[in-house]
Amino acid sequence: MTPLPYKEEQAVVSVSDMIAYVEAEANLELRLITKNHVLTRSLNHHAVNRPGMNLFGFFRYFAHDRIQVFGRGEHKYLDELCQKKELTHLKKFLSYPIPFIIFSHNNTPHKSFIDLAEQHQIPIAVSSFPTLKLVHSIHNFFDDSIIVKEVHHGVMMEIYGSGVLLQGATSIGKSECALELLERGHRFVADDVVNIKRIKGNTLVGYPSPMLATHMEFNGIGIINVAHLFGVKSILREKEIELVICIEKYDSAREYDLIGLEHKTHTILDVELPMIVIPAKVMSNIPILIETATINERLKKTGYNTAKEFNKRIMKHITGTNNSYVE
């Protein structure tokens, strides 16, 4: 099987990573209001803290190393404290190495709080989001940043709506297959380098490296851009992987699945995927075999296993009974 060039371990994310993410994805509106701050503190705990109790002066348990989210209640109370110049708890609060403070509902804190935070170089940002949505967005960011990823060699296509990862030795013709499949109206996800991430527990998603995107390379032709040659309708940014098809050079000494009752699997990122091995012989039309294998796999998912049903039919014929031997 294809060796894995590298595996990304769980990333340690910093405040600046988070701000960069916000700028790229633009789904978490953040506006920094401090100027003198450090953005390199890491966000080890993938959770937030609502600091209501700590503003009251309770510090025996204070999750200071998380993002501190000030909702409307915390903001109102903070304002009162600042106006009454009761800054003892606030000073203690800000003496902890807090990585990041965010205010929801576009609430800007009192000037004296900002000054205190700047003394400790703690960044403060304001978001237009309501608190609940803000907390959700922060969790989404953490979910995205701790996703496990792997890089695989192969081709990723969407065939009749199913995500298929094509694997096989170099120059066996995977890319040519992809071209033929594109010509038949299927969609292209990635060629050569397929990034795979695991989301929602056990869902694998394949996507191209952002550098290569929709480009493919062919000996003798050079670089082509699938999006230009086949149109934007023929490309997909990412797709869930439902099937692995391994194309191998036909080897007469090897035993291949002749009837479809075997259940081969391939494990990527600890997720088992059904795998089909297609032997490539001279004059084989691999794309049509790939299409057929994909549809048959989909049929299986709907509960109809052709091989099993066919076997029942044979059993009925040769024994006059209706029970299947092979389960």
Add this chain to the structure above:
Amino acid sequence: MLEKTITITATKGIHLQPAMLISRYALQRKELNIRFIKDKNEVSATSVMSILSLELSKGSSVTIRLDQEDAEAIHHIQGVLEGTVTE
């Protein structure tokens, strides 16, 4: 050329699984050109579908034809037809 007629004694006859075992073996021993003959129908043993088409139920008999003598091949196929070889 070698021929041997065997009566199928496997309880459930030759369904998908045993047909696959025969076909797999025939593919591995291609040089023997293993064929099955029943009621004047001669088929290649390399194809699962061809074997199934002969409707080899328990009690029926089939003739195995090989291009050259090979005791091991006969023994193996006989084992499947008699239900003693199941894997």
